[in-house]
Amino acid sequence: MSEEVPSFRIQGFETKEEQSRAARIYLGGRGISQPNTPWLTAEFVNPLFLRSACLSLKREGLKHFPKGLVGTKQVFSFYTRSIARNLGVGRDGSDELIIPTNQALAAIAAEMATHRRDFVPHMDAIRIIGEKFHAFPTPPGITWLDALQRSGLFRLDPNPRGWDADPFAIPDDIVRFSFQRLQDHLMASGLLASVNDPKEALISGLLQFVHDGESIHGEWAGLTDALSVQLPEKFNQELLDLLPGDINEWADDLAVGNAFIESLRWRSNESFTERTLEIFNAFLKAEDEHFDIVIQVSASAGHPWNARTLHKKLIDRSMANRDAYWTVLVNGLPLGEGDTASRLIKWSALEQSDYTDPEVQHLCAITLTWFLTSSNRELRDKSTKALTSLMTRNPSLYSKLSQSFYGVDDLYVLERLHTAAYGACCIRNDEGILRNFADVAYKAVFNREDVPASILLRDAALGIIELAHARGYLPTTVDIQQARPPYTSKVIRLAVTEEAVEKATKRAGDSEIQDSCAQWGGDFGCYEIRPRVSSFVNVSLSTAEPLTPTERYEIFEKEVIDHCPLRVELLGLMRSFAPNHFRDLALRRQGKASADYSEHFRDCEELLLMRLSAKEKSRYRKEYRPRFNERDERPSPLPHIDVAAAQLWTAKRAYALGWTKKIVPP
Template sequence: MKPTNQALAAIASEMAENRRDYVPHSDAISIIDGKFRAYPAPLGTTWFEVLQRNGLFRLDPDPRERRADPFAAPEDIVRFSFQRLQDHLMASVILETVIKPSDALKSGSLKFIHDDESIQGDWVGLVDALSVQLPERFNQELLDLLPGDINAWANDPAVNDAFIESLRWRNNESFTDRTLELFNAFLEVEDGHFDIIIQVSASAGHPWNAKALHKRLIVLDMPKRDAYWTVHANILPLDAGATARRLIEWSALEQSEQTDPEVQYLCAIILTWFLASSNRELRDKATKALTSLMIRNPSLYAKLGDDFAAVDDLYILERLHTAAFGACCVSNCERLLRPFSAVAYKAVFDRVDVPASILLRDAALGIIELADCKNCLPETVDIQKARPPYNSKVIRLSVTEEAVEKAAKVRWRLSDTKLMRPVGWRLWLL
């Protein structure tokens, strides 16, 4: 209803104009009645009371009551029922008249939120809203717009937390190279911010989603990838409510016919990268979740097989194909067995050098033999070629003491160079 939106904006505008997070009760009634003047209020009530009963506003005691005349009747004040809604409406109202946000923060309509050194405590919520809306409206980050030393503002918990929180809420178009640069800087200080990468990984169309992550990780060799991705993945919390656990449980337990296949694909990518982890709980749960996703969406196996064909980590490939074998064993129907056997054959056996991994071979062969048992093996699959013996290169099982000492000396030399030092997430996100 148009008058309702106008009333909400008017109350927010009154708060912003007077630099306070409330409006006196009598003023709120007057402002809202003015926006509804073309509509008579229900008998025996006011439009403010109607909006209050619908959960948009609340009445609080006046915080100035102790300083007021003790003989005067105290008047309640009005706030929005939801603080985040209030903060974003105030930010929106203020920014409508802003042309150059840096000037507004230095000496204009937004100067009241800070004292040139720190954020005023009353306006932390408004800073959260500005950290979302400034990038969306102006393609600029609040950190870059505040007057003074950016490093000092970056150490202000209100600004720091607001930037990280904004990454969860802002629209996709507001993510810029500068956003990534700032995120990298914060990530180097606090590993916990890595959780943001997991949170946005399943967001279709997001510039930092699982597809973007995959493009960066797949081109790295395993030592470099393990130094950044795997180290962080290993310490992801898996307790109730943790992001990684919610992603795993949603993938494993909450699929339906209405689930977006693109979201399933994004989850499958991030789950497959979890397989690189040496955290057994994470790896096992990700494998089971992948199995559930493949049962619901059989096209995922072929996509993941192509996506990870070049990965240099047998840990990942073994678990990926084991998850597919698990899906076949659970489903045990032609809908999965026919396409899965073709994928397994192409990925593992239809090549000159079959991967030297017993687990990988066993999972892929299991899929093919199960399809053969159910008489649904594609004609393109040569089951004899999928069975041993294979023409793989002989594995070298002996390592000389001289080779170990040589490798150790090389490592010690490299430890004093930049080659062994972290260079940040730019390796895979830029």
């Protein structure tokens, strides 16, 4: 039978990204704006929570979640309050049942904590909840437990131990909270309400039951997560510091370590202390994967570790020290679907709305701008596009970011920041954004003595100004001539010697930069410096543009040859008798031998020279004769930058920026 009937396995939403995407689709289907953060809390991906919250919002006539849902307690408070206002017992829309509802939830959780179990017998739950609603008449035909159960706060389950106790008795159902995290946090809150000394409580008191002295009991892992959030919120102390024994051993315990890391996502902003940071840095030093916590909390308004704090830590560091601390970690960020950096970029680029908090947009923009230090081109490109999207939605960000990053010593950051702004101008292209952005670009890049020496930066900033000028929106504060080249930047002298680079290498304690930039076969020299530098002409823009060889030949013919038919004929014969590799190749393919016309060429050349003046002969030898040389003996079309000199200069410059073996080990 099983072989004939087809079977299907439904996986559901397994990954966090699948769950988050499903929640966003559900919210969109109900016409409700998403919460003002790139990351949904665990509650928002719980189907029951989401449905109940959305129904409550609908009954309230709202299309968006309230601002400030930061921390698990605030999310739960919003949830229970929304349900209490819409219990469907004749008092919907009022606040009358909020207090008894919260008291009933706390009483059930306290009962669970007292008996060290995750359920309450059905009849006990009816009694406990009824006592909390004693001031209100019981709803017709149902109990107050039924009302709370129908609203999604509780569920009825079969008693797992009922049949074991008496196989002939009909076991009473048990009551549990509908989803575990609410239960764990309410139990933790109930337990901590009677705790004055949390360390003593964990060693031998009220909280000792969650562990055996060496590890957390598996059945209380969820409660441990809740304690990791609530202990710092109530006592400003970390669970890791309060457990008995060696903190390092507890940190290695998967349940405790994960509980601490997860608590950083959902605890209240006020519960972060210097000790919290110290412990987190120890975790981060051991495992780089914890770095995504820094990215997540960076977008949290009011958080002590958010992007404003991050900016203060990074902006005053030199590029080398900042790269060692920040960029190395950023370069290692995974960019797969659902990864933290990708989530921040996607939210910033695609999920803005009229209800999005401008402060959260600003925090995300700061973090995205610091992503631009990365040498990971995919991360840099996607961050640039996300910044463009944020600036399009919130144009005030360009001015704020330009001021904040004005003094940063990393052109990677500045050129992409202004490129993102240029993109926003091209997308919106209206007076409001063009006037504002042109003024910001001019002040940040051109209204200064030292215009930053970056072609991309100058081009992006000038593009904003030129676009505003073309549309007639250029503000009077902008001097467009000063914004246009040439600029007064200090001329780069490519005069660095190999000896100078060797000395810099010794001071740095490592030759990796020298090897990559200036040595034969070095990757950076071959694949980055050479392709970018070799096309540059070594001629100042302030001088006349040099003639190409073809242009010199044409001028010579016009001034010396064309006025005399005999000269024209002789020069034509010379060109036909000159070596021609393509003609010879064609003859060989036809099986014919190529002819030697060198003697004919010399005869025609002598006849031509006999008809030229001394001055014309000099011009011929200097300006035209090289045309008939072998290809490798002809002069370079134009004077170009010396690539080898540029490689040495780049290596010396990199060492001068401060990279050493000590700061950035190989």
